Amino acid sequence: ISSVELTVEFLKRSRALNSDYNAFITLDEETSLAQARAADTIVASGEAQPLTGIPIAQKDIFCTRGWLTTCGSRMLSNFISPYDACVVERFNSAGAVNIGKTNMDEFAMGSSNETSFYGPVKNPWDTSAVPGGSSGGSACAVAARMAPAATGTDTGGSIRQPAALCGISGLKPTYGLVSRYGMIAFASSLDQGGPMAKSAEDLALMLNVMAGFDTRDSTSLQREPEDYTRDLEKPLEGLRIGLPKEYFVKEINDDVALAVEAAIAEYRKLGAKTVEVSLPNTRLSVPVYYVLAPAEASSNLSRFDGVRYGYRAPEYADLNDMYQKSRAQGFGAEVKRRILIGTYVLSHGYYDAYYIQAQKLRRLMALDFTEAFKLCDIIMGPTSPTVAFDLGEKSSDPVQMYLSDAYTIAVNLAGLPAMSIPAGFGKNNRPVGLQIIGNYFAEAQMLKVAHQYQ
Ligand code: GLN
Secondary structure, eight states: OOHHHHHHHHHHHHHHHHHHHOOEEEOOHHHHHHHHHHHHHHHHTTOOOTTTTOEEEEETTBOOTTSBOOTTSGGGTTOBOSSOOHHHHHHHHTTOEEEEEEOOSGGGOOSSSTTOTTOOOOBTTBTTBOOOSSSHHHHHHHHTTSSSEEEEEESSSTTHHHHHHHTOEEEEOOTTSBOOTTBOOSSTTTOEEEEEESSHHHHHHHHHHHBSOOTTSTTOOOOOOOOTTTTTTSOOTTOEEEEEGGGSSTTSOHHHHHHHHHHHHHHHHTTOEEEEEOOTTGGGHHHHHHHHHHHHHHHHGGGOSSSSSSOOOSOOSSHHHHHHHHHHHHSOHHHHHHHHHHHHHTSTTTIIIIIIHHHHHHHHHHHHHHHHTTTOSEEEEESSSSSOOBTTSSTTOHHHHHGGGTTTHHHHHHTOOEEEEEEEEOGGGOEEEEEEEESTTOHHHHHHHHHHHO
C-alpha cells in the first residue's frame, strides 16, 4: 500500500468520525496528501525510514508551520505557526505524514478534554464518557483508528491518563529526552512530549524519531541515541516488579484494582517477581503539583498579551484595557484559575510558604522513587483510579478532576519515564490502564515489559 492510499483511508475515516468524536481541531487534506506523495517518492528512491509515509496526528500544542496551532484555546484560535516544533521537524525528516492537529484541554490544563475552546472530545468506547485529558483528541484518534499513532504531552499525566481511558498505549519519556522546542509551554519543568499508539512496538518506533538532543531546549539532554526497539523480544525472567503500597488503596475503584491485579498476575506467569515498595509521599503529589504547575503556568502564559500574536479583544480603551480584555476573553475558566493560583503562590509573603515548601517536597518525592528502585527494576500500578467518567460528571468540581491524576503526577515531579498500557476493561466495559514506571532512561526496558504482555 502506498502512503497516499494509506493517508486517503485515514483521512476519510477521520472526516467521517470527527463530527461525532471531535478528536481533531484541524484536518487539512491537501497538505497531508502532499506529504504522502513526497513520502512515496522517498520510498521509490529506496531511502525510506521506518515511519516514512505513516500518518501521525499531532497534538495541537506542537507548533506546526503553516498549520493552525491553537493549544485548545481561543487565545490562539487565529495562530498559524510560522515554524515547526522540534518534534514536528523530526517526524517530517523521518518522512511521516501529518494527518491533522488533535483536540486537547486548553493549554493542556485538564483531565477530561472538557476545557477545550473547541468543545469536548468523546470516548470512542462509549460516547457518553470523556476520553481523558489533556491529550484526549490524540487518544481518541488512535483508539477510533482515525490515525495509526499520535503525539501527546504529559505534565501531570496527560499522555498516560487519556491512553488508559481510551484503551491505547502512551509513553511519557524521561524529562529532557524529547525537545520542548515549539511545544507550547504549560509548566516547563514538568512538560514532556511523547508517543501514543496501539502497541509498545509502535511507541518504540516513534520514540526513535522523537528523542534526541536539541540545542534550542536548554533542558534537552545530550546522550547517545538509542534504538528503543532493541530489547522488545527479550524475556522478562527475573524482572523485579515493585508494587507501591500507596497505589493499591481503597481510593482505587474495585473494577480498576481487579484489572490491574489480573495484569500483574500475568507478569508473574511471564517470569517476573513482585515486591512491595513504598512511596510514602504519594498523598502529597496532587497538592504539590497544584502549587508548582500553576506557578510555572502563570509565568509562561504572561506572553499572551494580545500584542504580537494570538487573540486581541476587538474593542478597548487603552493599552492596559487591551491586555485585560484580550486575556479575559481569550482564556477559559480553568486557565484563569491556574493563573490566579500561580501568581498567588509566587507573590511576596506567600512564596516561602507555598512555592518553596512545594519545591522541597518535590525533592522528597523524587527520593522516594530512588529508594524504591533499590528494591525493584520497574514499578507497576493503576494509571487512573477510575475508568473513564461521564462527560460533565466532574467538570464543575476541580478537586475531583485533579484527583484523576493522583497516580501519574509524582512521575513528572521526579522527571521519571512512565507509560500506560491497556489492561482489560472495568465498569461499563470501559478500558483500564496499567501504569509502568521506570527508572531514569529505562524506556527500552519499559517498552520490553509492555511488549511482552501485549
Ligand atoms: N490533568 C493535569 C492538569 O490538569 C495534567 C495535565 C497535563 O499533564 N498536561 O494539570
